Each structure stands twice: as structure tokens, then as C-alpha cells.
Amino acid sequence: MPSYIAIKHLHMTSAAISGLFFIVRGIWKMRGSAMLQQRWVRIVPHLVDTVLLASALAMVFWSGQYPFQQGWLSAKVLALLGYIVLGSIALKRGKTPLGRTLAFAAAIVVFAYIVAVALTRQVLPF
Ligand code: HEM
Numbered sequence: 836m837p838s839y840i841a842i843k844h845l846h847m848t849s850a851a852i853s854g855l856f857f858i859v860r861g862i863w864k865m866r867g868s869a870m871l872q873q874r875w876v877r878i879v880p881h882l883v884d885t886v887l888l889a890s891a892l893a894m895v896f897w898s899g900q901y902p903f904q905q906g907w908l909s910a911k912v913l914a915l916l917g918y919i920v921l922g923s924i925a926l927k928r929g930k931t932p933l934g935r936t937l938a939f940a941a942a943i944v945v946f947a948y949i950v951a952v953a954l955t956r957q958v959l960p961f
Contacts, residue, residue, distance in 0.1 A: 839894065839897055839898070842890050842893050842894055842897070843890075843894060845886065845890045846887065846890035846891055846894065849883050849884075849886040849887040849890060850887055850950070850953075852883050853880070853883050853884055853887050854946050854950075856879070856880050856883060857880070857922060857942065857943075857946070858943065860876070860880070860926055861925055861926065861939040861942075861943075863876075864925065864926050864935060864939075865932070865935070865936060865939070871926075895908070906958045907952050907953075907955075907956045907957060907958055909958075910952050910958040911949055911952050911953065914945050914948055914949045914952065915949060917945050918942055918945045918946055918949065921938045921939075921941050921942035921945060922938075922942045924938035925938040925939035925942055948960070
């Protein structure tokens with residue numbers, strides 16, 4: 836049985852990799868790089884995000900701190916949804932370069948908010 840602290844480290848590490856990977860993919864998208872079509876680039880982010888969410892769920896049940904009961908966890912879940920929508924506009928659905936770039940910048944801000952909420956356990960961390 837892994838310890839809670841091990842899961843938490845897994846969660847933080849996968850969060851960092853996920854964020855860095857998103858930034859790299861956003862830059863590739865803006866440059867029209869063919870890297871985005873590479874098979875591993877299409878698969879690895881999903882694996883990392885699965886680990887990120889699975890570790891989050893493990894901690895939620897283990898620690899008994901549930902979203903929509905703990906304000907900061909609700910904020911994390913809602914911000915995560917926003918990050919996913921903005922991220923998909925930035926990397927896929929955005930029709931114009933400007934729209935994709937704005938969505939990319941907004942997604943990074945939302946990601947930073949999620950990390951700040953995680954570190955402070957406050958809905959308004961700033
Ligand atoms: C992009 C998404 C996410 C990022 C970047 C992220 C980041 C982090 C970070 C950096 C920590 C460590 C905070 C500390 O030092 O105490 C943390 C803790 C935690 N995260 Fe996440 N997280 C994300 C998504 C989620 C989601 C969706 C949930 C649950 C619904 C979640 C649940 C938790 C819990 C329960 C802890 C606290 C562990 C503890 O101290 O007991 N996270 N997260």
C-alpha cells in the first residue's frame with residue numbers, strides 16, 4: 836500500500852509535468868510545428884493527466900476532503916474544467932491564431948490559480 840505522502844508526491848510531480856507539457860505543446864501549436872502530430876506527443880499527455888486525476892481522487896477519498904464540501908477543492912475542480920476547455924481551444928478548437936494564443940495565455944493563468952489554491956487551500960489565494 837503506497838503512503839499518502841507518496842501519492843501526494845505523484846500528484847505534484849504529474850501536475851508539474853502536465854503543466855510543462857501543456858506549455859510546450861502550446862508553443863509548438865503557435866509555431867505550427869509538426870511535433871504535435873507525433874504519436875507520443877498525442878499519447879503521453881493523456882497518461883500524465885490520468886495519473887494526475889487518479890492521484891487526486893485517491894487523496895480525496897483517503898483524506899475525506901471532498902469537493903463541494905471543501906471550498907478549495909470545489910475551486911480546484913471548477914478551475915480544472917476551465918483549464919480543460921481553454922486548453923482544448925488553445926491546442927485544437929480555436930479557429931484563429933489570436934484566439935488560440937489568448938486561450939493559451941488564459942489557460943496558463945488558470946493553471947497557476949489551481950496551483951496557488953492547492954498550496955494555500957484558499958479559494959482566493961492571492
Ligand atoms: C491541473 C490540476 C491540478 C494541479 C496543478 C494540482 C496541484 C496540486 C499541488 C501542487 C498540490 C500540493 C499542495 C501542497 O503542497 O500541499 C496538490 C494537492 C492536492 N490536490 Fe491537486 N492539483 C490539481 C488537480 C486536483 C484535483 C482535480 C483534485 C481533486 C478533486 C485535487 C486534489 C488534491 C488534494 C486533495 C490535495 C491535498 C493533499 C494534502 O495535502 O492532503 N487536485 N494539488
